[in-house]
Amino acid sequence: MLVGWFEQNARDLPWRRTNDPYAIWVSEIMLQQTQVRTAIPYFERWMRALPTVESLARISSGRLHKLWEGLGYYTRVRNLQKSARMICQDHNAQFPQQYDAVRALPGIGPYTAGAICSIAFNQPTPILDGNVIRVLSRVFAITSDPKEPRTNTLLWQLAEALVTRAARLSPPSGCLPCSALNQSLMELGATLCTPRSPSCPLCPVQPHCGARQRGIQEQLPLPARRPATTQRHFLAFLVEHKERYLVRQRPDGMVNAHLWEFPNAEVKAPLSTKLDATARKMGLRIIDRKPLCTLKHSITRYRITLAAHRAEVVNLGTLADGHWFTRRQLDRLAFTSAHRQILRAATL
Numbered sequence: 001m002l003v004g005w006f007e008q009n010a011r012d013l014p015w016r017r018t019n020d021p022y023a024i025w026v027s028e029i030m031l032q033q034t035q036v037r038t039a040i041p042y043f044e045r046w047m048r049a050l051p052t053v054e055s056l057a058r059i060s061s062g063r064l065h066k067l068w069e070g071l072g073y074y075t076r077v078r079n080l081q082k083s084a085r086m087i088c089q090d091h092n093a094q095f096p097q098q099y100d101a102v103r104a105l106p107g108i109g110p111y112t113a114g115a116i117c118s119i120a121f122n123q124p125t126p127i128l129d130g131n132v133i134r135v136l137s138r139v140f141a142i143t144s145d146p147k148e149p150r151t152n153t154l155l156w157q158l159a160e161a162l163v164t165r166a167a168r169l170s171p172p173s174g175c176l177p178c179s180a181l182n183q184s185l186m187e188l189g190a191t192l193c194t195p196r197s198p199s200c201p202l203c204p205v206q207p208h209c210g211a212r213q214r215g216i217q218e219q220l221p222l223p224a225r226r227p228a229t230t231q232r233h234f235l236a237f238l239v240e241h242k243e244r245y246l247v248r249q250r251p252d253g254m255v256n257a258h259l260w261e262f263p264n265a266e267v268k269a270p271l272s273t274k275l276d277a278t279a280r281k282m283g284l285r286i287i288d289r290k291p292l293c294t295l296k297h298s299i300t301r302y303r304i305t306l307a308a309h310r311a312e313v314v315n316l317g318t319l320a321d322g323h324w325f326t327r328r329q330l331d332r333l334a335f336t337s338a339h340r341q342i343l344r345a346a347t348l
């Protein structure tokens, strides 16, 4: 019933047109923190630039980060390349088919391993992401917190029972039952069984849905407790000299490692004070500063305010870790999203 609905209603997404485990892996990693609509052009560009595991293993760090620029959570892309190099070295450049070997690759957890093995190799491996948690919590009317270990284990068991059962049924010709079952659960959660106002009258599993029968579908799954947020403030300086801009690359081991940015530092609020002292701590002796833009964004539980200023510096010759690049050269570098916005604000 559910699989039949999926075969007739599945969205035509580029990673669904292939059984190539490499392409499915890339799409699953992209989709971990990114909406489908945003991921599509990135995925298509990636597959044109890097069509094979070997091409991913070989690409330079700069080009790799540029392909991911704007998607955030850059550890994902570095783990993709680490895994590609392991696949080339340990598996003769063939994507491994055993669940344990897939799970052993950097950045691949139980959900991603289950998705790759079921979708690419039609193995009865369960998956449990936010969409599937919502569907199963509602169908089985699970009223406890899905993050709580016992409930989470129960959800994995249910996901496994469903895909194992699908593997035993005789499918219509051309249907890969484990792949179709897992993808239908994800698709149902993404399109009909949505967090708010689920479209129950259109749903293929409505007759079997415990939450719908009890009228509690909008209350499930139980919402997770949100962690407390922390405000953080940064000052950044856009220093221009003879049509070149001063930038630096974030070092290894930091958030957004290898990405480029304008000189900046964390400060205590308010942002309008201590500009000169903050710049001096970074080795910049600034003059003639003017406010450029103020940006707000969130990274995990942090609510970040970044105030950028244009400035000139008087100690050009003594700057240690800075690089001077033209606008055209900057366009070829991978920037964090906030610093890409600073550049846009500066050159509008």
Ligand code: SF4
Binding pocket: 135, 138, 139, 192, 193, 194, 198, 199, 200, 203, 204, 205, 206, 209, 211, 212, 217
């Ligand atoms: S009947 Fe409604 S709540 Fe139940 S699975 Fe379908 S869309 Fe979700």
